[in-house]
Amino acid sequence: MKRRLYGELNPAIQRSRYRHPHHITFPLILVWAALQFGLFNRGGWAGAIFGIVVTLLLFIIVVLHELGHSVAALHYGVPVKQIVLLPIGGVAQLSRIPENQGRSL
Numbered sequence: 001m002k003r004r005l006y007g008e009l010n011p012a013i014q015r016s017r018y019r020h021p022h023h024i025t026f027p028l029i030l031v032w033a034a035l036q037f038g039l040f041n042r043g044g045w046a047g048a049i050f051g052i053v054v055t056l057l058l059f060i061i062v063v064l065h066e067l068g069h070s071v072a073a074l075h076y077g078v079p080v081k082q083i084v085l086l087p088i089g090g091v092a093q094l095s096r097i098p099e100n101q102g103r104s105l
Helices: 025-040 044-075
Strands: 013-015 021-023 080-086 089-094
Touching: 025 044, 044 080, 044 089
Parallel strands: none
Antiparallel strands: 013 021, 080 089
């Protein structure tokens, strides 16, 4: 059985109007950060806001990093299929392997 990934096929993944699929657990990561820094460490509202801001900044850094990979791939003429963001980082999925292996470094 083929694993279903996006939008209308998998209710855990929602599509925004900009056609960027995002998993329903992303807001849960923000809730976890708010609880971890706010409630569990007795940081109050300031700690909760700090946890959310730090988590969002980390997410933005990972997005910018993967966009850098995509820009480099496009510079060398390699199309990018998609960027997948994971809890451990991200992956810029290329449509093919570059012909010159030195460019992949």
